[in-house]
Every structure is written in C-alpha cells, then in structure tokens.
Amino acid sequence: MTDATLDALYQEVILDHNRRPRNFHAMPAASCSADGKNPNCGDQLTIWVRVEGDRVAELSFQGVGCAISKASASLLTEAVKGKTRAEAEALFETMHRVFTGAETDPTVLKGLGPLRALSGVSKFPMRVKCASLAWHAFKAALDGADSVSTEAAAPAPVS
Amino acid sequence: MSLAPLAPRSDFPLLAAAPALTYLDSAATAQKPRAVLDTITGYYTWANANPHRGAYALAATATQAYHDARARVARFLGVADADTLLFTRGTTEAMNLIATAWGRAMVGAGDNIVVTRMEHHANFVPWQQLALAVGAEFRIAELGPAGTIDLAHLEALVDARTKVVAFGHVSNALGTIHPVAELVRIVRAAGSALVVCDGAQAVPHLRTWVDTLGVDAYAFSGHKMGGPMGIGGLVMRRAILEAMPPYQFGGDMIEWVEDRTSTWNVLPHKFEAGTPNVEGAVALAAACDYLDGLGMDAVRAHEVALTAEAMAALGALPGVTLHGGPDAAARSGVVSFTLDGVHPHDVATALDVAGVCVRAGHHCAQPLMRALGVPATVRASFWVYNTSEDVARLVRAVRETQARFA
Numbered sequence: 186m187t188d189a190t191l192d193a194l195y196q197e198v199i200l201d202h203n204r205r206p207r208n209f210h211a212m213p214a215a216s217c218s219a220d221g222k223n224p225n226c227g228d229q230l231t232i233w234v235r236v237e238g239d240r241v242a243e244l245s246f247q248g249v250g251c252a253i254s255k256a257s258a259s260l261l262t263e264a265v266k267g268k269t270r271a272e273a274e275a276l277f278e279t280m281h282r283v284f285t286g287a288e289t290d291p292t293v294l295k296g297l298g299p300l301r302a303l304s305g306v307s308k309f310p311m312r313v314k315c316a317s318l319a320w321h322a323f324k325a326a327l328d329g330a331d332s333v334s335t336e337a338a339a340p341a342p343v344s
Numbered sequence: 345m346s347l348a349p350l351a352p353r354s355d356f357p358l359l360a361a362a363p364a365l366t367y368l369d370s371a372a373t374a375q376k377p378r379a380v381l382d383t384i385t386g387y388y389t390w391a392n393a394n395p396h397r398g399a400y401a402l403a404a405t406a407t408q409a410y411h412d413a414r415a416r417v418a419r420f421l422g423v424a425d426a427d428t429l430l431f432t433r434g435t436t437e438a439m440n441l442i443a444t445a446w447g448r449a450m451v452g453a454g455d456n457i458v459v460t461r462m463e464h465h466a467n468f469v470p471w472q473q474l475a476l477a478v479g480a481e482f483r484i485a486e487l488g489p490a491g492t493i494d495l496a497h498l499e500a501l502v503d504a505r506t507k508v509v510a511f512g513h514v515s516n517a518l519g520t521i522h523p524v525a526e527l528v529r530i531v532r533a534a535g536s537a538l539v540v541c542d543g544a545q546a547v548p549h550l551r552t553w554v555d556t557l558g559v560d561a562y563a564f565s566g567h568k569m570g571g572p573m574g575i576g577g578l579v580m581r582r583a584i585l586e587a588m589p590p591y592q593f594g595g596d597m598i599e600w601v602e603d604r605t606s607t608w609n610v611l612p613h614k615f616e617a618g619t620p621n622v623e624g625a626v627a628l629a630a631a632c633d634y635l636d637g638l639g640m641d642a643v644r645a646h647e648v649a650l651t652a653e654a655m656a657a658l659g660a661l662p663g664v665t666l667h668g669g670p671d672a673a674a675r676s677g678v679v680s681f682t683l684d685g686v687h688p689h690d691v692a693t694a695l696d697v698a699g700v701c702v703r704a705g706h707h708c709a710q711p712l713m714r715a716l717g718v719p720a721t722v723r724a725s726f727w728v729y730n731t732s733e734d735v736a737r738l739v740r741a742v743r744e745t746q747a748r749f750a
Contacts, residue, residue: 191697195690195748203749226689227706227719249719251687252749309693
C-alpha cells in the first residue's frame, strides 16, 4: 500500500467534512431517528430524519467516530436531502457497493458527486464499517428501527 | 543509544519475510519464533496420536509429549505442582472456567464480586455475568492517578461477603504493572475471597513465578508469548481445583461413567475434557524454551529501554497525549496515546500505510476508556524483536499523520 492509496482514502472532501461536519446537531422535529454503533471500534452516532410525504426533507447527525465515519455521515445528510424514499434506498444500495469495491461503473461513480470521495475506503477492508455506519443507521431510521450495529448489519470484510 | 533487537528478526519467519514491516502490536499477539513453528510441524510429523487413549507406542509418545509440555510450562512459570496448571484456550477460557465452575457453585445472592476498572473484558465480563446470574453484587474498584488502581477504594470494597477479587497483573491498555503482593494483602486482610489474577500481559514480559505471587488463580495466554493461538493456561490451588465441580464434561475428564452418574478424573484431566490441544501445548513449551534462551531479565530490560525511548519521543511531540503512568520502568512494553483532533482509527490506518502495525480501539477495556474520557487510544507495544529503528519509524509516521490531518 502506498501514500497514494492513503491520499485516496483521506481526500480533501473527507478531511473537510471531518473538520466541519454538516448538519451536526440533534433534530427535535425529526420524523424518525436511529443510533448506529460499531462495537469493534466504539464509534457511535445518531441520525435524525424528517420525512415530508414521500420525501426525505432534512437529515442531521451527532456522535463520535473516526474521520471516515464522521465524513460519511456528514456527506449522507447532504446527499440524501430531497430524495424520495425509493431514491434514498437505491442510493444506500449503491453506496454499499461503492464501499466494498463492487461498484465499478464509471457513470454511476461519476453521478455520485461528493459521495465519490468515500470510494477510497474499498482499499481498506477494515474501514468499510466506518464508512457504512451512518448509512446503516439512516436505513434503520427509515425502516422504523431505533438502532443498528455494524456487527449485525455487515459481516466482517475479508481482505 | 540505539537498541538492536534482543532476538534476531531472522528467528521470526513472518518478520523475516517482511523486512519493511514494523510490528508494534505484540500486546495483541506476538509473532512466532521459527522454533515454535518447527515444533508444531515436528509434533504432527513424528508424534501425533490421541494422548491418554491408544495402547500403541505412538499414543504413548503423544501422551508423553503433552505431559512434558505441561511440566516445561510449569517450570517456566515457577509452578511446583505441574498438575495444577490446566491447559485452556487462553486467558479468556481460564476466566470463564473459574467464573462458571467455581463461581456458580460458590457465589450466591448477597455475596459480592470485586474487579477493577482497568480490566480487559476477559477479566470483567465473566464476573459481571456471574454476578447477574446468581444475584451477587458487582463492585468496581476505580482508577487511581497515572494509570494505577485506587488501592484504598479496592480495600473499601472488599468485605467478608466478597467471594472473588479479580485483577490484572499488567494492564493491556496502559501497560501498568499492578502491585500484586499489595493487592493480595488487602484481600486476605478483609476476608476469604478467591484472588484471581489475569497474567496475559505479564508472562510474556516479566519473569513471573506464580507460586510466589500468593494468588489463588493465575491465567495466561500462549499466543502473547510466542506460542500459537488457542493455547494458554490456568494455575489454581490444588485444594480448590479438587473441591470444585468440572467445567466441561466429556472424554478424558471422567474416572468412571455409570448409567446415571459419573465420577471425575484426577488433576489436571478433570478440567480438560475432550482431545487436548497437544500441538499447542508442545509449541507453548517451545516458546518457553525460546524465552529462557533469551533470558526474561534481558527481555524485560529491552522492553523498558524501548518503552522509555518511545515515551520520550512521542511525549515530546505537540498534540500527543500519553496515557498511563510517566515511568517506563513501571509498565510493560506498552505505550498508549492519542493525537489531538485525529481519531485513533485514522491514526492506525495512516500508520499501517507507513508499514507500522499498531492497535487502535478500546483494547477490550471499554469501562477503562470511559474513565479515561476517550473513545479509544492508539497502542504501540514492544517485544523482543523490536528496535530503536522501529520506535523512530513510529514517531515519523505519527508526525506525518499529524501533518495530514492538520
């Protein structure tokens, strides 16, 4: 592994969202919320979602975690805002493929916009859980669950 | 001063095959000397049969190998009565053995169990769950200053209804060497609790004579001392082992099986149900030979010197916080630290890319992390193959990480 791989993981977008996480607050008016925990590293966060009709109108999060998990949550709150439930769920599936390196379609990757910065994680199997934590919590919130653990949501990656 | 390795890197096939690798995670598991790996192959090549069973000569060879391994490990640990050394999967199984077999029989409602906030989950959760199961009170001795256990608090917690006091010999997260003799004195003065000591982080680093420690039970893991994974042990007083019920039932641990009842084999077999891990036992004995060849005093001196170097160099960097006590001679070869504004997992990933293997996380000690007020730390740990150059690579990689996240 090289410094270039590390640069790809910690792109400026990631570092920026880690330093200044967007929508980093609780949301008393949320329609639903869920806690995400990564038991292996102790990361934990809460995602709040406000749904209007079929659309995700607003998201926010709070918690402690590494740069990857924080940036991923922060990027999620911006990317999912305004999407329909079906679009949000499709994006969840796409991001799962991106994190594990299964998504190679250049058109899809290009269409991700800033979220594409999270694709570097696929070279670091031990960090896939960090990137996916917020996404699993978001999905759990939409599905009406109040918590999710990455141990249950995603089996340990094999590298 | 520049410290060469105490043991040549060429003794360790994994390190020899990866010259650029800086392995600083020996507190999690140590790399294995070639002698240990050769012993495993040798056992299966020349001596493999199921011990204590066949009447043929090969089975006798396997039985003898297993027996000799126990004697060798007992000698390494200063255990005079080798049959009181039970082979287990490691420290975790040893603790579960005591908490289950002894604990369920001896601890009841109204009793209490005392542990410390410093403990690895393996010496915390079994006791917590035993207390929950039998309705006993679970008491936690808090931390003192600078990575220590608050002995006065522990003393206040132990009383005539205390059935177990469990503490580590050396902290896996901070490296602190705890005053075992003083802890034993406190417990004995207060009553008759079983004194259980977790030696997983002590045996690979400090010359440990278990019989002289005064504890009732002492557990250790083979893989942290150069042996293979899946083997370790529990040393316990003979009278206690003979009085307590078995942990698991099956072959080898029985004396006689009637239709409705059974009786138990003598020590150590009573607590070793099923085909034992002979491969692990003989390889662990080889690890003892290897360490005695180096000399445990030399191992200790080497680690203290490296730890002092690392603490001085990391401590001098702005934005680095060292956790634990200030004195390298009061810890094992462990340096736990955090960087301002950079999460330990990001540090570990950046260090990994620089070829430096460290542990980042809660070190299986979440109650301790809560008290330290950090979600996790980075832990560098040293053993016989590490050098001043390894420390320098660590420090260089930490500085680069700080620059990346600045």
